């Protein structure tokens with residue numbers, strides 16, 4: 001442990017759109033925030049190519065470049081950005097204790113959790129190789145790139161159904177690959193995809209390989225009942241088998257739902273622990289967009305500022 005423990009007013013965990021936006025607001029409010037980037041500086045958008053739906057970029061922008069802009073803007077107002085992963089927290093008393101890389105201990109009056117979420121993948125080599133070249137885990141983000149084309153989507157839950165319906169509005173045909181003979185999705189969502197003439201559900205179907213050299217050209221699927229393999233021509237391949245919030249270190253400390261998403265008090269970013277706020281995908285399994293993450297990042301900084309003022313800590 002460091003011999004002298006550092007004390008900060010605002011500690012931000014995570015460097016995606018939520019964390020950097022919280023940093024911009026907190027630093028402009030004179031709160032001298034410290035932000036730890038975690039293992040993925042810039043967050044999820046650093047693994048994508050074009051971002052076309054973030055307001056303010058009329059010609060679109062590459063994800064990594066956009067996150068560089070976020071970082072520079074946060075730094076411009078004095079945010080201390082540090083590389084490091086928060087490995088442990090103790091929120092049992094004020095100030096809150098945060099351990100970074102199992103070594104450094106920091107005491108913080110307020111903590112903003114913006115650790116995001118990670119999409120679950122099938123684990124195929126071709127899926128990783130073609131990620132961002134036709135393979136995507138976000139229909140709302142990338143569906144538009146495949147307008148008028150045929151695509152496939154894997155998944156059988158409510159989100160998969162919702163994303164399949166979203167794609168059907170843009171693409172010419174959507175193959176929905178379902179591993180079992182039934183879906184996990186609610187009846188109403190199942191009905192919606194089953195009644196959509198542009199969606200063809202392939203039951204008992206698993207993905208063997210995504211085909212294509214530099215971009216997706218087809219997918220080879222396997223019917224686990226008939227044991228037959230088959231190639232389907234598609235230019236987009238969407239994986240909708242769920243997301244995992246990066247909230248493991250807060251388990252049994254912060255209230256979460258059954259899937260590990262942090263619960264916030266409606267209309268705010270407050271958690272069940274005083275002085276701890278949560279924003280972005282770590283607390284949002286519904287919208288999961290950069291702009292909504294940034295929006296809640298702004299809310300978290302304002303909530304932290306008001307908390308500090310009420311406690312006369314500023």
Ligand SMILES: Cc1cc2nc3c(=O)[nH]c(=O)nc-3n(C[C@H](O)[C@H](O)[C@H](O)COP(=O)(O)OP(=O)(O)OC[C@H]3O[C@@H](n4cnc5c(N)ncnc54)[C@H](O)[C@@H]3O)c2cc1C
Nearest residue numbers: 014015016017018038040043044086116141280281288290
């Ligand atoms: C391939 C892909 C394409 C996408 N395209 C778009 C798009 O076009 N438009 C759009 O609006 N959205 C898009 N999204 C969704 C968007 O990226 C997310 O909604 C957004 O990034 C969420 O922001 P966030 O700040 O909550 O978390 P994230 O971006 O997930 O960032 C989380 C941050 O927390 C850090 N972290 C995690 N654990 C720790 C820890 N223990 N200690 C310290 N730091 C930690 C990580 O290193 C990371 O910096 C896309 C997502 C993906 C995966």
